[in-house]
Amino acid sequence: MNLSKTTLATLFIVASAPTWAQDQSELVARGNYLANGILGCGNCHTPKSADAERILEMKFAGAFVINEPGLNAYASNITMDMETGVGSWSDEELIRGIRDGLRPDGTLIGPPMPSPFFRDMSDNDVRAVVAYMRTIAPIANVVPTSEYTIPLPPAYGPPVGEIADVSRDDPLVYGTYLAVTLGHCVDCHTPMVEGRHDFTQTNIGGRIFPNIFGLDFTAVSRNITPHPELGIGEWSDDEIKRAITQGISRDGREHIPTMGYSYYATMTDEDLDALIVYLRSVPPNP
Secondary structure (H helix, E strand, O other), rough: OOOOOHHHHHHHHHHHHHHHHHHHHHHHHHHHHHHHHOHHHHHHHHHHHOOOEHHHHOOOOOOOEEEEEEEEOOOOOOOOOOOOOOOOOOHHHHHHHOOEEEEEOOOOOOOOOHHHHHOOOOHHHHHHHHHHOOOOOOOOOOOOOOOOOOOOOOOOOOOOOOOOOOOOOOHHHHHHHHHHOOOOOOHHHHOOEEEEEEEOOOOOOOEEOOOHHHHOEEOOOOOOOOOOOOOOOOOOHHHHHHHHHHHHHHOEEOOOOOOOOHHHOOOOOOOOOHHHHHOOOOOOOO
């Protein structure tokens, strides 16, 4: 049977379309899992009511506020609104914003945006997040400009190049990727000195967040090292998982609702297990 070039091209397009659609669907699904899970994007970018509940009709529209010495920062609107959100940003500009912490005009996105940790996010994962972001409905919401009295660097480092996926074969390597890069646990659980993390005290807690989310309480991050008395060294895996996903301490106390417990509750058991491998690997500092 002889087929014309036009017929062959049509057959190729029809045959290829389902594969492309499946790949895109899988990419969006992965981005959804990350953004609404370990990344906890909505924990900062979704406004909260007076009782710390997320205002879902304003999902990702910004206005999270963090007050610390040297900064009064607001999370931006990351919906696809063209005027007040990031709808006009290209995919590459969104990737640069997430990993390099730079806006399209080259200005720095300051803390608490954890770009210094997101810099190690794999190419596939960051593209998945962007693919999911494109599905977020546009919401018009003007967010105040963040104010900093601490010096901000022009950039967090050289431009991020290509980053391969992290293998899941080694639970510690993968758990470190989950905890440090994606979950940026060390961001809140490591003390700050003059606006910079003191990584000699990684995960010992003690960082103070007054009126976090604009709510009327102060949060203090706890020691999540394996220290037997002051950390979580004596906690079982199930107790650690309950604290991460439900915000309930080993003794049954409820934690202040600042961590993204509802986000972490969507994590797979495989990811939670790897995260715990990382937590047990760091030095047990008092």
